Amino acid sequence: MNDLRPNTYSQPDAKGRFGEFGGLYVPETLMPLVxxxxxxxxxxxxxxxxxxxxxxxxxxxxxxxxxxxxxxxxTAHHGGAKIYFKREELNHTGAHKINNCIGQILLAxxxxxxxxxxxxxxxxxxxxxxxxxxxFDLPLVVYMGAxxxxxxxxxxxxxxxxxxEVTPVTAGNGTLKxxxxxxxxxxxxxxxxxxxxxxxxxxxxPYPEMVRDFQTVIGKETREQILEQEGRLPDAVIxxxxxxxxxxxxxxxxxxxxxxxxxxVEAAGHGLEVYNGHSASLNGGRPGVLHGNxxxxxxxxxxxxxxxxxxxxxxxxxxxxxxxxxxxxxGRARYITATDDEALExxxxxxxxxxxxxxxxxxxxxxxxxxxxxxxxKDGIVVLNLSGRGDKDIATVSKRLGLGGISA
Amino acid sequence: MxxxxxxxxxxxxxxxxxxxxxxxxxxxxxxxxxxxEILKGLPAAGADLIELGFPFSDPMAEGPTIQHAAERSxxxxxxxxxxxxxxxxxxxxxxxxxxxxxGYMNPVExxxxxxxxxxxxxxxxxxxxxVDCPPEEADGLADALDAQDVALIRLVTPTxxxxxxxxxxxxxxxxxxYVSVTGVTGVKEINVAAIQDEVxxxxxxAQLPVAVGFGIRTAERAAEVARxxxxxxxxxxxxxxxxxxLSRSEALEPTKKLPDSQAASAKVLEKAAILAQAxxxxx
Ligand SMILES: Cc1ncc(COP(=O)(O)O)c(C=O)c1O
Numbered sequence: 001m002n003d004l005r006p007n008t009y010s011q012p013d014a015k016g017r018f019g020e021f022g023g024l025y026v027p028e029t030l031m032p033l034v035x036x037x038x039x040x041x042x043x044x045x046x047x048x049x050x051x052x053x054x055x056x057x058x059x060x061x062x063x064x065x066x067x068x069x070x071x072x073x074x075t076a077h078h079g080g081a082k083i084y085f086k087r088e089e090l091n092h093t094g095a096h097k098i099n100n101c102i103g104q105i106l107l108a109x110x111x112x113x114x115x116x117x118x119x120x121x122x123x124x125x126x127x128x129x130x131x132x133x134x135x136f137d138l139p140l141v142v143y144m145g146a147x148x149x150x151x152x153x154x155x156x157x158x159x160x161x162x163x164x165e166v167t168p169v170t171a172g173n174g175t176l177k178x179x180x181x182x183x184x185x186x187x188x189x190x191x192x193x194x195x196x197x198x199x200x201x202x203x204x205x206p207y208p209e210m211v212r213d214f215q216t217v218i219g220k221e222t223r224e225q226i227l228e229q230e231g232r233l234p235d236a237v238i239x240x241x242x243x244x245x246x247x248x249x250x251x252x253x254x255x256x257x258x259x260x261x262x263x264x265v266e267a268a269g270h271g272l273e274v275y276n277g278h279s280a281s282l283n284g285g286r287p288g289v290l291h292g293n294x295x296x297x298x299x300x301x302x303x304x305x306x307x308x309x310x311x312x313x314x315x316x317x318x319x320x321x322x323x324x325x326x327x328x329x330x331g332r333a334r335y336i337t338a339t340d341d342e343a344l345e346x347x348x349x350x351x352x353x354x355x356x357x358x359x360x361x362x363x364x365x366x367x368x369x370x371x372x373x374x375x376x377x378k379d380g381i382v383v384l385n386l387s388g389r390g391d392k393d394i395a396t397v398s399k400r401l402g403l404g405g406i407s408a
Numbered sequence: 409m410x411x412x413x414x415x416x417x418x419x420x421x422x423x424x425x426x427x428x429x430x431x432x433x434x435x436x437x438x439x440x441x442x443x444x445e446i447l448k449g450l451p452a453a454g455a456d457l458i459e460l461g462f463p464f465s466d467p468m469a470e471g472p473t474i475q476h477a478a479e480r481s482x483x484x485x486x487x488x489x490x491x492x493x494x495x496x497x498x499x500x501x502x503x504x505x506x507x508x509x510x511g512y513m514n515p516v517e518x519x520x521x522x523x524x525x526x527x528x529x530x531x532x533x534x535x536x537x538x539v540d541c542p543p544e545e546a547d548g549l550a551d552a553l554d555a556q557d558v559a560l561i562r563l564v565t566p567t568x569x570x571x572x573x574x575x576x577x578x579x580x581x582x583x584x585x586y587v588s589v590t591g592v593t594g595v596k597e598i599n600v601a602a603i604q605d606e607v608x609x610x611x612x613x614a615q616l617p618v619a620v621g622f623g624i625r626t627a628e629r630a631a632e633v634a635r636x637x638x639x640x641x642x643x644x645x646x647x648x649x650x651x652x653x654l655s656r657s658e659a660l661e662p663t664k665k666l667p668d669s670q671a672a673s674a675k676v677l678e679k680a681a682i683l684a685q686a687x688x689x690x691x
Binding site: 015026027032172190192287294297304 | 463468469513540541563564
């Protein structure tokens with residue numbers, strides 16, 4: 001089994017630092033728990049039986065490997081490099097989030113935890129959490145911003161159907177950051193029995209490392225598949241960035257391959273120039289400390305965290321996983337942005353050209369893939385991580401396009 | 409002054425054989441003038457030390473009461489420089505009551521450790537509690553505060569075992585803050601009998617006074633704590649008085665005008681006096 005870091009790049013260090021980012025900034029009440037979690041994770045990581053169970057579930061329950069698919073009409077439309085989709089939207093529950101939930105639920109069981117909590121933005125992580133909790137018969141409380149509960153109604157229904165309790169959070173703007181705060185408050189209060197299943201490669205050590213390691217299945221499969229289909233590595237990989245889990249899952253196995261460009265796409269919302277109107281933490285933020293780690297954050301001129309904005313609930317977060325902060329700072333990866341409008345256009349284009357309705361999150365990456373493909377040119381290969389399907393977004397999009405309501 | 413102001417206060421209390429009553433309020437809740445009135449009045453109301461919260465947008469260890477206080481403060485436009493200015497004004501009227509700043513890491517990071525520590529020393533703030541900065545991440549801040557002789561006060565919790573305790577007390581100065589419940593501020597109620605031994609253990613390990621907080625809402629509990637610890641911290645119960653004063657004034661005034669700061673601060677000081685009396689007569 002080759003589930004450990006495959007290459008010479010070896011981050012984070014023992015303190016959870018990716019260069020100057022990451023770390024462990026939590027209230028003292030949580031410290032013993034987080035240290036215990038890290039010990040349990042380090043032991044699981046070194047245990048082949050843990051990975052055997054993980055891979056078996058990915059194959060039979062999730063439906064992996066997900067296909068690597070040549071998007072022919074999109075490629076022709078843009079007239080540049082070949083564009084391949086890594087079809088994470090075909091996973092059970094419709095996004096990459098389940099890869100992480102399978103890993104974490106196995107860890108929670110290994111630790112003997114009897115109650116699970118999770119935060120969710122778009123609801124995809126909430127649904128994936130509800131799915132594994134139903135399967136393993138564990139009670140789940142999902143914290144979800146009240147705004148997101150509204151704009152992702154179909155996912156709220158799916159979570160409840162699978163037996164999860166969904167708690168709307170009204171603090172702040174009622175989006176992902178507020179849901180994370182509330183999940184942390186729950187954890188501080190219920191330290192004896194509760195496992196916190198974080199949905200992205202962010203937060204305190206060891207989550208950024210652990211979630212990444214559960215998501216690198218994406219990049220590892222991509223590597224094998226592209227070698228099989230094209231006989232060589234791609235010229236670039238591209239993915240959207242919320243907290244950064246689907247992106248790091250795709251990027252990480254390619255970090256050592258200098259010929260492979262790594263491109264992340266942040267949400268520019270109403271535009272990078274609009275104050276508090278976007279969710280581009282790298283392109284529009286500065287380093288600080290939030291939710292247990294040091295990373296780039298959207299903040300005002302006094303160190304208060306801004307809410308930010310994106311049409312896509314899954315990207316509407318003022319921070320970013322610390323490993324992306326590190327890759328940004330070192331220049332190994334490039335981070336660009338796409339606005340709400342550009343994502344909406346890509347959403348429709350992909351539906352019409354490819355017969356695939358992408359998640360609004362993934363649509364941000366699609367919005368920039370044309371330029372990238374042209375930049376690389378005809379003989380090139382670009383792989384785009386199609387992180388999720390867009391069924392959950394049809395009401396939002398229909399409303400934005402003035403096509404009236406859809407009861408999802 | 410600074411750390412020595414804290415040490416002097418606890419030494420004096422010890423010679424009087426009584427515990428400290430420590431009052432927490434949020435700077436700028438609901439506005440800076442009200443906070444100043446409260447700070448000014450607290451020593452006379454019986455507060456032996458003061459904790460002044462500085463607002464943060466994402467206070468992840470606070471219950472609803474202090475979350476809302478931070479929201480009110482930020483909505484009123486409170487800036488970190490205003491918090492330092494409050495302390496400076498307080499020092500013009502009180503030179504002996506130790507004042508501790510309490511809050512979260514990001515505003516400190518934003519200003520920079522050295523600038524933050526220097527500002528504290530300049531205005532006369534004596535100690536600092538950072539909720540989301542465990543010892544593992546605190547060396548840089550601790551160095552900056554040490555250089556200005558400002559105390560970094562650590563939190564010890566019911567989840568801290570003997571091994572952990574050793575790490576926690578290492579660079580603590582002034583006193584140790586024992587968090588009496590697992591949870592956020594102002595929600596669970598303290599069980600004093602259950603923590604008595606822990607408090608003694610912490611005092612032994614740190615060789616410093618131990619103040620207990622997070623679950624004390626009533627005079628009765630405050631008195632119980634005063635019998636087993638060197639200080640009792642009350643926050644949410646005082647902050648609630650501000651909220652009450654606000655909702656009363658909203659009910660009375662159709663224009664939803666804020667109450668004049670006299671009314672809200674008087675309520676907080678009244679409550680503080682009751683709690684202080686309970687702590688003073690406990691032993
Ligand atoms: C389909 C999809 N893609 C991407 C994201 C963004 O998260 P991350 O950056 O962790 O992949 C989400 C989050 O909800 C999502 O649902």
